[in-house]
Amino acid sequence: QLQLNYYTNSCSKAEEIIKQQVFQLYNKHGNTAISWVRNLFHDCMVKSCDASLLLVTGGGVVSEQTAERSFGMRNFKYVNIIKDAVEQECPLTVSCADIVALSARDGIAMLGGPNIEMKTGRRDSKESYATMVEEFIPNHNDSIFSVLSSFQAIGVDIEATVALLGAHSVGRVHCKNLVHRLYPTVDETLNPSHAAYLKRRCPTPHPDPKSVQYVRSDLKTPMIIDNNYYKNILQHKGLLTVDEELATDPRTVPYVEKMADDNEYFRQQFSRAVVLLSENNPLTGDEGEIRKDCGYLNGK
């Protein structure tokens, strides 16, 4: 069972140390906070919030990080800075899975989002599920129907799904994920002036996948988690096909409109949704392990 303040007795400073590390990393590299939010999505959707995402390839492990859906994910190298600080205080006590969850929680707060109360006590997987990533994580051009059912499958309702996509109010999208909406002809659902801007940022239909050509998701408040995302998508300035569909599907539009109108309502729903996502199918008790290094299984 996950519980509030799971580490009170075993490592009373754990949450404080994590928060401090997230803060320090944010001050050095602001986009680390953004990465922690995406990590929560990519870890928790695949089986469980169990840090299966953090294992690196080698010794029989094929990392989820190498899956096509993980394209653009960054800052993995900083996770162990957080872990090491916690290990120093309490060795082999705090899981990498809880670090994924709590760093996302603290990252959200650093990015001006809500303060979220989160349970802890997750344990770490003994596998990375690279071949299952595509099954659990929707693609950017999937239909809204399949997106909603992927979230439904882990207990995230439609209103919460709409709120979670508000994470696209920060961060970036690489041209690789956009050019299909720009070339050979511009997707007619795109706002024309925004399409012109996107074409300036992504001038060729085949961007070099290794180059860092990208567009910020939210030009107005790129480092703040707020309801600006919903205002953008209602103006058809959403970058991904899923963003556009969210603003047009009859099941999601009422929530999109309400979130665009009311930032407080967005923050409440976003908090509720992050908790739902973070509690997907945790490993507890004697399942899994507490990794020493988030990139490797113990003893490897």
Ligand code: HEM
């Ligand atoms: C249908 C669901 C989703 C799809 C298809 C999707 C897809 C994507 C794609 C394609 C990118 C851009 C990657 C790149 O080109 O660099 C992205 C970025 C991002 N996504 Fe999502 N996403 C979804 C839901 C979520 C959720 C639920 C969250 C978190 C709660 C999230 C958080 C982020 C963040 C923070 C970024 C920016 C990352 C960065 O700048 O480093 N996404 N997403």
Ligand SMILES: [Ca+2]
């Ligand atoms: Ca996982």
Ligand SMILES: [Ca+2]
């Ligand atoms: Ca924003």
